[in-house]
Amino acid sequence: MTAVLPRSIPEYLEQLRAALRGADPALVQDALYDAEEYLRSELAANPGMAEAELIASVASSYGAPEEVADIYRDTEVKVTRALRAPPAPPRASTSGRFFGVASDPRAWTALFYMLLSLATGIVYFTAVVTGASLSGGLALTIIGIPVVILFVGLVRVLSLVEGRIVEVLLGERMPRRPVYASRELPWLERIAAMFTDPRTWSTMLYQLLMLPLGVLYFTVAVTLGALSLGLGLGGLAALLQGFGLPMGELEFNDGVINGPGGAAIVMLVGTLLFFVTLHLARGIGRLHGALAKQLLVKTSQQ
Template sequence: MNHPIAKTIREYLDQLRSELHGADPAMIQDALYDAEEHLRAELAEHPQLDEAAVLAKVATSYGAPDEVAEIYRVKEGEVEQALRPRRVRPVAEKSFIAKFFGVAVDPRAYAAMFYMVLAMATGIFYFTWVVTGLSLSAGFAILIIGIPFIVLFFATVRALSFVEGKIVEAMLGVRMPRRPLYVDREKSIWQRIGAMFTDPRSWSTLFYMVLMLPLGILYFCIVTVGMALALGFIVAPFLHVFGYGDGIVMRDGSEVLWSAPVWAMPLVFVGGVLLLFAMLHLARGIGHLHGQLAKHLLVKAA
């Protein structure tokens, strides 16, 4: 797409956003942030030049918007290719058994399971932070410190969303922003504050942080109960061999020792192994779905 030569940094960034239309929103956020940082650094180094002259100068070094967009698209593809696990055979050629047990060598499954356990702690923290912040904001609204406190609270929420994005990308493998949200520095401070409150991303981030509490509890219960059952079934036959496999049941109001039949022990062991691998698949699937949810709520649409 051919654009007229940008005369201001805002025009340059608008052209870059147009060139990156349809790309990953996280990548667009990173590209806009990097471009603005570079252009404003060039402008600060040459105070005797106006924006148009600086943009004409950096067009040959940093690149025109279409060139920068192409570089980001190529680099993004190279990074995704490098991070994608290598496969000896295409997935379609693998048997069901190979696919089922192959999850054991997928690090993403273990990372997702760890995230599900961690989500309970982060969910409690996020929920407490949001509820406390909103409550105090409502209470301070009638005071002179109300507006500064609300602005500070929303700023901390944005910072926490950036940290959460880092965690999601590292553990769940979903591309998240690696740079803070691009902010138009040509706007006044009041315009920036107004944009922060009218930005749907600010409110979707609050919703995500509140939602993390029930999701974190659910994830933690799934992992702990599922893994406890799986590992319990696996070790049960060995405990039975050493005489530790007896259980207690109630019959006619009295306690009675009960032991599973010997012939059932191999089936219990196999069931535990199958449940263990099923839990890895479930964790990987939940991790993928949660990553998409985080991206939808935490990343501003391009």
């Protein structure tokens, strides 16, 4: 049964939202934004045309809501397949799965994200705290409202930036367009909608959390990385004493280990710790991607 063609832009967007029910929330946000931008640009280019007429005329070129939804679903599958890193060859043994993490690009990109998160966390935390302080202090003045609007706008821009970082480095699908907001509403109602939208506050919460999380991620990555490299390279240097490198004494497990055997053990521990670090980074990347999706993306279908 063919659905009734919408007669206004908001009705078109609601039908598109309904047709995308069950799809990734980030995909829904992108599709709604693109559709509204296209329809409103067409409306501006044809000022004498009614919305119902416009939608009927573009239905053949842009597509009805159900057709657009199908196109976005199909495109998403194709893009995901094209951008997906080649899967690592399956490994049946436990040791193969343990050491195979080195061939997983997501482990390396997640490790890089852990190192980067300290810088991004400082930026996000500073922006939210400074913006909230200025907004609160100027709320009763003439310039208070513009400052508040700019602050919320900055929060949303930073949300998009973080979304791109999370999608590229952690592999979690995030919005590539700003959040959809009905342009039929008056300005005051649209401003009020920004503050009543739970996503605005969850985004600020995420950006505040990024500072302690960034400190934690950076500390874990640097500590484990430095320790594993130090033990591995130190053990290797001891093994190469025949090339003029002094052996020295290596402290290990509260004891003193001398000789090639002890140096080999230290090098083995450092090597194993490095692979443990990659496994930990990959796990943290998955958990953080889920957290970002929960707090930065509007999941309701209302």
